[in-house]
Each structure stands twice: as structure tokens, then as C-alpha cells.
Amino acid sequence: MIPVTKSFLPPLEEYTAQVQRAFDNGWLTNRGALVLELEDKLTEYLNLDQSRILLMNNGTIPLQIALKCLAQGGEVITTPFSYVATTSAIVWEGCTPVFVDIHPEYLTIDETKIEAAITEKTTCILATHVFGNPCNVEEIERIAKKHNLKVIYDGAHAFGVSYQGQSIFEYGDVTTCSFHATKLFHTGEGGAIFCKDPDLFHKLYYSHNFGHDGPLAFHGLGINGKMSEMQAAMGLAVLPHMSEILEERSRVVSWYSEYLKMDSLVRINIRKETNWNTVYYPVLLESENQLIEVQKSLQTAEVFPRRYFYPSLTQLPYVHQSTCEIASDISSRILCLPLFYGLSEKDVKGIASIFNNF
Ligand SMILES: *Cc1c(COP(=O)(O)O)cnc(C)c1O
Numbered sequence: 001m002i003p004v005t006k007s008f009l010p011p012l013e014e015y016t017a018q019v020q021r022a023f024d025n026g027w028l029t030n031r032g033a034l035v036l037e038l039e040d041k042l043t044e045y046l047n048l049d050q051s052r053i054l055l056m057n058n059g060t061i062p063l064q065i066a067l068k069c070l071a072q073g074g075e076v077i078t079t080p081f082s083y084v085a086t087t088s089a090i091v092w093e094g095c096t097p098v099f100v101d102i103h104p105e106y107l108t109i110d111e112t113k114i115e116a117a118i119t120e121k122t123t124c125i126l127a128t129h130v131f132g133n134p135c136n137v138e139e140i141e142r143i144a145k146k147h148n149l150k151v152i153y154d155g156a157h158a159f160g161v162s163y164q165g166q167s168i169f170e171y172g173d174v175t176t177c178s179f180h181a182t183k184l185f186h187t188g189e190g191g192a193i194f195c196k197d198p199d200l201f202h203k204l205y206y207s208h209n210f211g212h213d214g215p216l217a218f219h220g221l222g223i224n225g226k227m228s229e230m231q232a233a234m235g236l237a238v239l240p241h242m243s244e245i246l247e248e249r250s251r252v253v254s255w256y257s258e259y260l261k262m263d264s265l266v267r268i269n270i271r272k273e274t275n276w277n278t279v280y281y282p283v284l285l286e287s288e289n290q291l292i293e294v295q296k297s298l299q300t301a302e303v304f305p306r307r308y309f310y311p312s313l314t315q316l317p318y319v320h321q322s323t324c325e326i327a328s329d330i331s332s333r334i335l336c337l338p339l340f341y342g343l344s345e346k347d348v349k350g351i352a353s354i355f356n357n358f
Contacts, residue, residue: 003340010238010241018237029226029227030226038187038236046160046167047167054194054208056208058180061223062176062193063154064093065204066152067126068207070123070150075122076125078098078127079127080328086126096121099314104326109140111135111140112139125144125152126153127151131279133274137153140172153171156183159177159277160246162275179231185238186234187231206220207220209222209224245341250278255349256348260352261352265283265355280339282334282335283335298351301354337351338351
């Protein structure tokens with residue numbers, strides 16, 4: 001069986017050595033030594049220059065906290081082509097998602113269509129660096145400044161991506177990331193928020209810890225978004241393997257390029273000046289029918305790609321129905337192929353030949 005992804009598992013003794021530290025400390029959560037160390041190591045690994053990192057218990061709570069602090073229950077301009085959490089967090093926070101269609105090749109929000117969607121209720125733009133491909137961050141910043149809007153990036157796919165020589169997490173008012181088991185870098189469950197502004201960082205910080213200002217006082221409203229020491233232990237065990245993980249994944253990507261005949265398949269276009277992270281291997285088929293046929297053949301061969309992301313988020317039952325034609329079209333015929341540490345050349349050849357037979 002070949003799934004779309006497999007979690008990277010560090011050698012068990014490396015993980016238990018980290019967990020042992022938590023046992024020795026007798027300290028399991030509330031920003032213990034392991035969480036603090038992981039924050040330091042990630043700051044260094046990601047080359048964060050202006051932004052600070054705050055680790056959290058998953059990649060959805062930082063979206064909710066950012067929206068709570070910045071969107072104020074208003075209209076949030078967002079992309080219909082992302083994981084459901086991007087939209088559900090908006091609705092969960094009592095805000096209204098306003099969908100703007102995507103760019104047909106980059107698959108990120110089409111910045112040229114943002115201004116037409118702005119109303120006096122708009123407070124925020126929440127866009128996803130989908131498949132690790134950066135949004136047009138300069139243009140989005142210009143629009144946001146002009147209309148006095150906040151910018152949140154869902155960077156769940158963008159771990160390690162740099163744009164113009166700088167971590168992609170340095171852009172926007174806030175960027176979030178997910179360290180879920182299926183993501184490029186993981187802590188089992190986990191996530192983080194990145195923010196440059198010290199006052200906003202302070203607000204995000206207390207918001208993720210019940211609003212506490214010490215044991216007896218409160219700065220304001222909060223929730224529990226804290227990462228535990230066991231999660232940080234996994235992160236500390238996985239992080240030293242990142243270069244090995246990335247090398248392996250690049251090899252898989254180059255095998256796909258070598259063996260897949262691309263005449264009727266389209267790959268996404270990565271924005272110029274991006275150092276991409278091999279996070280997914282999406283291919284666009286000619287039609288949804290063709291996709292379903294290919295998927296059937298792959299299934300017979302025990303290969304299970306995923307339809308990331310289908311359906312378009314405009315179709316969710318709890319949003320105001322709207323049309324984004326490009327996102328609907330792309331969602332109906334995009335397939336993410338298996339890509340993980342340990343996938344063999346033989347497997348990639350086999351998957352490619354099923355495609356090439358179509
Ligand atoms: C995975 C993912 C999330 C949610 O992260 P969790 O850690 O699973 O809560 C949010 N947005 C995108 C784009 C994702 O892929």
C-alpha cells in the first residue's frame with residue numbers, strides 16, 4: 001500500500017531521550033524546557049530575522065487566535081483553495097469568509113481580484129501559501145496598507161520556504177504553521193505562530209495561555225493553545241533529520257519529473273525567487289473524469305493519492321455560496337501524488353507508468 005504521505009519517524013531512542021528529559025524535569029507542559037529549546041532551534045533553522053515564534057498545540061488554534069486578535073468579527077477575504085481549517089477558523093471566530101478566486105498557475109489567491117471584494121466590513125486578508133507556493137506578498141501588503149487591513153498567512157505548507165532570500169514566515173502581520181504528523185516538519189500534533197510586532201506578539205502570547213498575566217491577573221480573553229513537552233520532544237527528535245528528509249524528498253520529486261510524461265499533466269508554477277520545500281506533488285489532469293479513471297487504476301495498484309483540495313471551500317455547507325470558477329475547476333481535477341521519506345524509485349516508476357498509460 002502506498003499512501004499519499006507517511007510521517008517521518010525519528011529513531012525511537014532519539015525520541016525517548018527527549019521524553020526522558022521531560023520525565024527528569026517532572027514538567028509536562030506550560031512552556032517547559034523542551035518547548036523553549038524547540039522555539040530557539042526553529043528560530044535558528046528558519047533563519048528568522050524579525051519575527052518571533054510561539055509554539056502551539058496544533059495549526060488551527062493559531063489561525064483562530066490570530067483572527068480573534070485581528071479580524072474583530074468582520075469580513076475576511078480568503079482563498080477557496082486550501083485545507084478546510086482556513087475557512088472553518090474564520091466562521092468559528094464569528095467572522096464572514098469572502099472568497100476571492102485563485103491564480104490558475106500559482107493556485108494562491110489572485111491578488112488582482114482582492115480590491116473588488118473589499119467592503120467597509122472587511123478587516124483582514126487570510127491567504128494560504130498553498131503547497132508551499134508563496135502568495136504575492138508584496139501586492140497583498142500594498143493592498144492591505146491602502147485599505148487599512150490586517151494580513152494573516154496560513155503557512156501550514158510553507159515550512160522552510162524562503163522568498164527573496166527571507167523566510168516566508170516573515171511576511172504579513174501574522175503567519176501560522178502546522179506541525180501535524182502529515183506535515184513536512186512535525187511534532188505529532190502541533191503548530192506555531194510567527195509575528196514581528198512586539199505588542200501583537202504579546203497579545204497572541206497571552207491569548208494562547210487563557211489570557212493570564214501571572215497566576216492571579218488577566219490581560220484579556222484567552223484560550224488554551226499551549227504545546228506540551230511531549231510534542232516538543234517529537235519536534236526536537238525530528239528537526240536534526242530535516243536535511244536528510246529534504247534530500248530524500250527532492251530525489252522523489254526528480255524521479256517524478258523523469259518518469260512522468262507531462263504532455264497531458266500540468267504541474268503548478270512556483271513563484272520566482274522562491275526556495276521551495278517539496279511539500280506536495282500536485283498534478284493537474286485534463287478533467288475530473290480523467291482524474292477519477294486514473295485514481296481507479298492507482299487504487300487497483302494499491303496507490304492512494306489524495307484530492308488536495310476538493311471540493312472548493314466555496315461549497316462548504318456553512319458558508320454563503322459564491323462562485324470562484326478557477327478554484328472550482330482546479331479543485332475538480334487536481335491530485336497530490338505520494339511523496340514521503342522512504343518512497344522508492346521503483347514505486348515512483350510504477351506510479352508514473354500507470355499515469356503514462358492514460
Ligand atoms: C494542516 C493544515 C491546517 C491545520 O493544521 P492542524 O495542525 O491539522 O490543525 C491548516 N491549514 C492548512 C492549509 C493545512 O494544510
